Amino acid sequence: MRKPPKVILVIALTATLLAVLPIAYLGLRLFEGFDRALAELLRFRTLELLGNTGLLVLAVSASALLVGFSQAWLTTRSTVKFASFFAVLAALPLAIPSYVMALGYMSLFPGFSGFFASWLVLTLATSPYVFLGVTAALVRIDTATDEVARTLGLGRFQVLTRVTFPQVRPAATASVLLVALYVLSEFGAIALLRFDTFTRAIYNAYQGSFDRTSAAALALVLLLMTLLIIWFERRYRGLYTASPKALGKRLRVDLGSWSWAAMAALALVSVFSVGIPMASLLAWSIQGSASLDLPMLLDALWGSVRLASLSGIIISVFATAIALWAVRYRTRLGAWIETLSWATHALPAVVVGLALVFFGANITPWIYQTTWMLVIAYLILFLPNALAAISTPIAQAPKDLEDVSQSLGVPANRTLFKVVLPIAFPGILAGAGLVALTVLKELPATLLLRPTETNTLATRLWDATEDLAYSQAAPFALLLVIVAGLPALVLNAQARKALSEVRG
Amino acid sequence: MAMLSMRAVKKSFGDFEVLNGVDLFVEDQELVAVLGASGSGKSTLLRLIAGFEKPTAGTIELAGNEISSVSKVLVPEKRNIGIVPQDAALFPHLSVSQNIGFGLAGWSSKAKAARVAELLEIVELQEFADSSPDKLSGGQAQRVALARALAPRPAIVLMDEPFSALDAELRTRLRLDVKAILQKEGATAILVTHDQEEALSLADRVAVLRSGQIVQVGSPTEIYNSPVDIGIATFLGDSVLIDGEVKNGKVVTLLGALSPLNKVTEGQVGRVAIRGENFYLLPNPKGEGEVVGQVFFGHDAVVEVVTKGIKIRARSNGPFAPEVGMRVSVWVRGSVNFYPG
Amino acid sequence: MIKKAITFAAFASVSLAGCSAAPSVVENSITAAESATEQPIAEKTSITVYSGRKESLVQAVIDQFTTDTGITVEVRYGKSAEMAAQLLEEGDNSPADVFFSQDAGALGAVGKAGMFIEMPSEILGLVPSEYSAADGKWVGVSGRARVIVYDPDKVSEVPASVFDLARPEWQGRIGIAPTNASFQAFVTAMRILHGENKTLEWLKAMKANAVMYPKNSAILQAVEDKDIDAGLINHYYWFAKGKDIGVENMTSKLGQFQSKDVGNLINSAGVGIISDSSAAKSFVEYLLSKTGQQYFVGETSEYPLIPGVVAGVELTPMDQIPAPEIDLSDLDSLEETLDMIRESGLI
Numbered sequence A: 001m002r003k004p005p006k007v008i009l010v011i012a013l014t015a016t017l018l019a020v021l022p023i024a025y026l027g028l029r030l031f032e033g034f035d036r037a038l039a040e041l042l043r044f045r046t047l048e049l050l051g052n053t054g055l056l057v058l059a060v061s062a063s064a065l066l067v068g069f070s071q072a073w074l075t076t077r078s079t080v081k082f083a084s085f086f087a088v089l090a091a092l093p094l095a096i097p098s099y100v101m102a103l104g105y106m107s108l109f110p111g112f113s114g115f116f117a118s119w120l121v122l123t124l125a126t127s128p129y130v131f132l133g134v135t136a137a138l139v140r141i142d143t144a145t146d147e148v149a150r151t152l153g154l155g156r157f158q159v160l161t162r163v164t165f166p167q168v169r170p171a172a173t174a175s176v177l178l179v180a181l182y183v184l185s186e187f188g189a190i191a192l193l194r195f196d197t198f199t200r201a202i203y204n205a206y207q208g209s210f211d212r213t214s215a216a217a218l219a220l221v222l223l224l225m226t227l228l229i230i231w232f233e234r235r236y237r238g239l240y241t242a243s244p245k246a247l248g249k250r251l252r253v254d255l256g257s258w259s260w261a262a263m264a265a266l267a268l269v270s271v272f273s274v275g276i277p278m279a280s281l282l283a284w285s286i287q288g289s290a291s292l293d294l295p296m297l298l299d300a301l302w303g304s305v306r307l308a309s310l311s312g313i314i315i316s317v318f319a320t321a322i323a324l325w326a327v328r329y330r331t332r333l334g335a336w337i338e339t340l341s342w343a344t345h346a347l348p349a350v351v352v353g354l355a356l357v358f359f360g361a362n363i364t365p366w367i368y369q370t371t372w373m374l375v376i377a378y379l380i381l382f383l384p385n386a387l388a389a390i391s392t393p394i395a396q397a398p399k400d401l402e403d404v405s406q407s408l409g410v411p412a413n414r415t416l417f418k419v420v421l422p423i424a425f426p427g428i429l430a431g432a433g434l435v436a437l438t439v440l441k442e443l444p445a446t447l448l449l450r451p452t453e454t455n456t457l458a459t460r461l462w463d464a465t466e467d468l469a470y471s472q473a474a475p476f477a478l479l480l481v482i483v484a485g486l487p488a489l490v491l492n493a494q495a496r497k498a499l500s501e502v503r504g
Numbered sequence B: 001m002a003m004l005s006m007r008a009v010k011k012s013f014g015d016f017e018v019l020n021g022v023d024l025f026v027e028d029q030e031l032v033a034v035l036g037a038s039g040s041g042k043s044t045l046l047r048l049i050a051g052f053e054k055p056t057a058g059t060i061e062l063a064g065n066e067i068s069s070v071s072k073v074l075v076p077e078k079r080n081i082g083i084v085p086q087d088a089a090l091f092p093h094l095s096v097s098q099n100i101g102f103g104l105a106g107w108s109s110k111a112k113a114a115r116v117a118e119l120l121e122i123v124e125l126q127e128f129a130d131s132s133p134d135k136l137s138g139g140q141a142q143r144v145a146l147a148r149a150l151a152p153r154p155a156i157v158l159m160d161e162p163f164s165a166l167d168a169e170l171r172t173r174l175r176l177d178v179k180a181i182l183q184k185e186g187a188t189a190i191l192v193t194h195d196q197e198e199a200l201s202l203a204d205r206v207a208v209l210r211s212g213q214i215v216q217v218g219s220p221t222e223i224y225n226s227p228v229d230i231g232i233a234t235f236l237g238d239s240v241l242i243d244g245e246v247k248n249g250k251v252v253t254l255l256g257a258l259s260p261l262n263k264v265t266e267g268q269v270g271r272v273a274i275r276g277e278n279f280y281l282l283p284n285p286k287g288e289g290e291v292v293g294q295v296f297f298g299h300d301a302v303v304e305v306v307t308k309g310i311k312i313r314a315r316s317n318g319p320f321a322p323e324v325g326m327r328v329s330v331w332v333r334g335s336v337n338f339y340p341g
Numbered sequence C: 001m002i003k004k005a006i007t008f009a010a011f012a013s014v015s016l017a018g019c020s021a022a023p024s025v026v027e028n029s030i031t032a033a034e035s036a037t038e039q040p041i042a043e044k045t046s047i048t049v050y051s052g053r054k055e056s057l058v059q060a061v062i063d064q065f066t067t068d069t070g071i072t073v074e075v076r077y078g079k080s081a082e083m084a085a086q087l088l089e090e091g092d093n094s095p096a097d098v099f100f101s102q103d104a105g106a107l108g109a110v111g112k113a114g115m116f117i118e119m120p121s122e123i124l125g126l127v128p129s130e131y132s133a134a135d136g137k138w139v140g141v142s143g144r145a146r147v148i149v150y151d152p153d154k155v156s157e158v159p160a161s162v163f164d165l166a167r168p169e170w171q172g173r174i175g176i177a178p179t180n181a182s183f184q185a186f187v188t189a190m191r192i193l194h195g196e197n198k199t200l201e202w203l204k205a206m207k208a209n210a211v212m213y214p215k216n217s218a219i220l221q222a223v224e225d226k227d228i229d230a231g232l233i234n235h236y237y238w239f240a241k242g243k244d245i246g247v248e249n250m251t252s253k254l255g256q257f258q259s260k261d262v263g264n265l266i267n268s269a270g271v272g273i274i275s276d277s278s279a280a281k282s283f284v285e286y287l288l289s290k291t292g293q294q295y296f297v298g299e300t301s302e303y304p305l306i307p308g309v310v311a312g313v314e315l316t317p318m319d320q321i322p323a324p325e326i327d328l329s330d331l332d333s334l335e336e337t338l339d340m341i342r343e344s345g346l347i
Helices: A006-032 A032-040 A045-075 A082-096 A098-108 A115-137 A145-153 A154-185 A188-193 A200-210 A211-237 A255-289 A294-328 A333-346 A349-362 A371-396 A400-406 A412-441 A444-449 A457-465 A470-503 B042-050 B094-100 B109-122 B140-151 B169-183 B195-202 B220-225 B231-234 C002-017 C024-036 C055-069 C081-091 C104-112 C160-168 C179-192 C195-210 C216-224 C235-245 C278-287 C292-300 C334-344
Strands: B002-013 B018-028 B032-034 B057-062 B065-068 B081-084 B157-160 B189-193 B206-208 B211-216 B241-248 B250-253 B256-259 B269-275 B279-283 B288-298 B302-307 B310-317 B327-332 B336-338 C046-051 C072-077 C099-100 C139-150 C175-178 C211-212 C230-234 C253-255 C266-272
Touching: A006 A211, A006 A294, A006 A349, A006 A371, A006 C266, A032 B231, A045 A082, A045 A115, A045 A154, A045 A200, A045 B336, A082 A115, A082 A255, A082 A470, A082 B032, A098 A145, A098 A188, A098 A255, A098 A470, A115 A154, A115 A188, A115 A255, A115 B206, A115 B336, A115 C175, A145 A154, A145 B042, A145 B081, A154 C175, A188 A200, A200 A211, A200 A349, A200 A412, A200 B302, A200 C334, A211 A349, A211 B157, A211 B211, A211 C081, A255 A470, A255 C334, A294 A412, A294 A457, A294 A470, A294 C278, A349 A371, A349 A444, A349 C072, A349 C081, A371 A412, A371 A444, A371 B231, A412 A457, A444 A457, A444 C081, A457 A470, A470 B279, A470 C278, B002 B042, B018 B057, B018 C278, B032 B195, B032 B279, B042 B057, B042 B081, B042 B157, B042 B189, B081 B140, B094 B109, B094 B140, B109 B140, B109 B169, B140 B157, B140 B169, B140 C055, B169 B195, B189 B279, B195 B220, B195 B336, B206 B220, B206 B231, B206 B241, B211 B250, B211 C055, B231 B241, B231 B269, B241 B310, B256 B327, B279 B302, B279 B310, B302 C179, C024 C216, C046 C055, C046 C081, C046 C278, C055 C278, C055 C292, C099 C104, C099 C139, C099 C278, C104 C139, C104 C179, C104 C278, C139 C179, C139 C235, C160 C195, C175 C195, C175 C216, C179 C195, C179 C230, C179 C266, C195 C211, C195 C334, C216 C230, C216 C235, C230 C235
Parallel strands: B032 B189, B032 B206, B081 B157, B157 B189, C046 C072, C046 C099, C175 C211, C175 C230
Antiparallel strands: B002 B018, B002 B057, B057 B065, B206 B211, B241 B250, B241 B269, B250 B256, B269 B336, B279 B327, B288 B302, B288 B327, B302 B310, C099 C266, C139 C230, C139 C253, C139 C266
């Protein structure tokens, strides 16, 4: 077995050590006040939170699956009109942070709060993840299986449930896992919509009674819940892995007279997920345009763009190193490190933020409240996202080319840089874009760790929501959506490319 | 009574006419190969029979019942047909047994299990019963696809280029297997293919499809020996075309006077199609032909010879084949088909 | 980036300001500070302030401080409780020199963790003791009174106690903002002064009687619009609105409960010093100088806490408010309050 270059080892190990920090922090806090932590966990309130959080996770997962799968199926496998237009619309909410969506609704409907509000907003915000995941899987299905099933006696709807869905189940399950993790760790929207889940309770325990031990105890429960969900997904993911080949002709199901109903349904979802929040933000922005502080807006824009692009690049470098290690060298340690980075993904950003405040201020004060601290936080939070995006292109770079390169006298490590990385580069770039998009939208860790006097669109937006100053918040929200829309367009282009394959 | 009857079936997609009046009859327990080049409308023909497409004109009957017409198309699931797609298209989320039993809804679980076991035995894949389809080789997957299609005892099985994704050796072996399986099941089947060897070796009858019409139907030997036109003749075998004129009942060509297989009229001008195996090469330092190329296959070889300004490709069997640069005399053995015009 | 430019301008102007008309109070206070610390230990020219007060509210006075003293101030803005939580996590290594909080509870939490230095007695002495920490860890900067805003057409007599609002006759007539931090601080005070049971009972009654609003200004607007008859707010919202539309056009009035009722709670925004330096002290002194105090009176209509600064004319003088007696540092048990508000069903 070959050994990876030292630089890769160093980068990957650093990332791993960083990923362990938040868990170490939790351990420290719990160790410090074990009795109090236990008392916190034994309160009835913990059970209530468990119920609330579980209910929200289940409800949002189910509805996001239904919405995302329907959108994916209708746009890739049915004859619905304007399919590619609807596909773009379906992915568009990716550019709208869920707290911005929440803000859009709250500012339009006073009293928009609680379970239903949280469920609606999070469903709309997360269904694009299911849509994209399922779309990618749907276009890989050999549609000949549908026809075979028809000749073997299945009607159209039965084909959908017995042949099509089972084939995209692994992709759908993985997407739903993302959705569930998203809901578990969601902070901004839930805080605005005032539904008591673990993240909100952790935050309240922390800033309400300044009790870090109870906060840590609740965070631990949240961590366990997340691990449970990941385990569940691994267990029930499905028996087979979808083949990457896309053989045969793609066929679309003729909806006939249902075509109009399908269009109406697709349009309705987009009205809710994009139309209403954006219209609301636009209206408030116009109202607030008179009192708009332009330098402040530009300063925040610069802050956001700078942080997002810097983090996008750095995190992609880390992810590339780990992916190379795990995929190209296939050592057990490499694979283990990859898994570990997923486990940390479970922690809500609030906890990661607090852990880094603690370690930063007390152990590494020289980088505390610098941009680098924030980059580290983003690294811990979003490394798995980058890994997921970057592992695939690296795994797909043909192994034969490496052998050819080495036979031509290029040493293994240089081959990596001369052959593998250039081939995987477009995929790595897409990964960087994805990370940048996520960083743009990140809120709680940014609030805690940003350098003093650095503001981003997200933090300015958050400040303004404190006194429900919608007209002040709206321009920041609008600009954030526009900036986040750019990387989202790249992702959208990938979705469209997948769609064009279907039509061909 | 024919199991399947297609009468004057037409199919257009927009302005593009794919099938232009197809008549095709398949008898019970017969295997008919529809032979055509790509783009000839073979797949459309199958999709019409399966009910995935609606004809623009004409009717299709299966076991005496009309299943497709311009006004009415019976849905695929009610037709009692089986299909074997090009790349098997096994359900990736189901095991081999589950794939085979997929169409046996409504059977008792005992009957179902027995039927699946029976088919597993016929296709000789008992040990793969519980495997996932991705564990199968291409040939095995096709056998499962065939078993799946046969399981509900369909009125007819439609096979769409079922061997095209396989390598040559496997293809030959699987053909024999498939023929045997179909015979054991007593199944009626249509096979569409662009591979003349496949059509000729497998089918009871071959129908040649060209430009949306069936231009010739017959037994493999009929089709091979008596192609009705020059197009079929070149399509069916490695033929060389040489100008000739009918004189005294023979066709006079640069390579000599040849006996025609078909009926000819005195004084007709046209071309003869001579297959590689009809040439006989005799090494002769003074011969008029010169060997310019040779492809050696082991059991035989194809030898390219230029003689009298004509380039021919001769199939030379036996251990001896002339080598490049040798001079040869060229003879034509046996009769040839003459096509006027 | 922009901040840097402002700081630079401040440096430039301070040399000029030396001979211009800088307020005499400020000069005095600086001298006082310097004489207090005999040997100034490593004179800082820059401090970091964690501010729980809003940027739009306090940045102007901080800029003025920089202009007047040449001390640059880096400000980290956030909600008071968030800032306090961050300070606690940072512990001794906090980069913050000063914590400027809008709420006494957050100051209390940081003070109890032992992170503030003892506030110099000459600074503590500037402010009446009830508006600072009992243990002298932080000092109040401005006062904000809980009041009842009412429509004089509908309410002829202000009830004697906030507990009277629990009576059935108030059903549908009173507005509260249960998610608002000031309301929650008031509930905390009620818990401390009257106990958990009585407070929960009151909250449950309010669940039946009160109309919920997201914030104080919405309550005020609702009273002005005659949607409701009265509401519980902080006093300065009324004056902010008055500035906006003219006090003479306000139809609502502010009232007080009687005899040290908890409904009359006066909370203070205040500061604590984390890292001992003369610059930090100068900052606190500046906030308590006439200039600083006048700023809060003028900008925010809060109560000044030093003698000699005149509150807005319409304000009931603070010493005439029958405020409850409580150590404001004890208002730091917010989570218990939140739990109780949740239990009552108000949020």
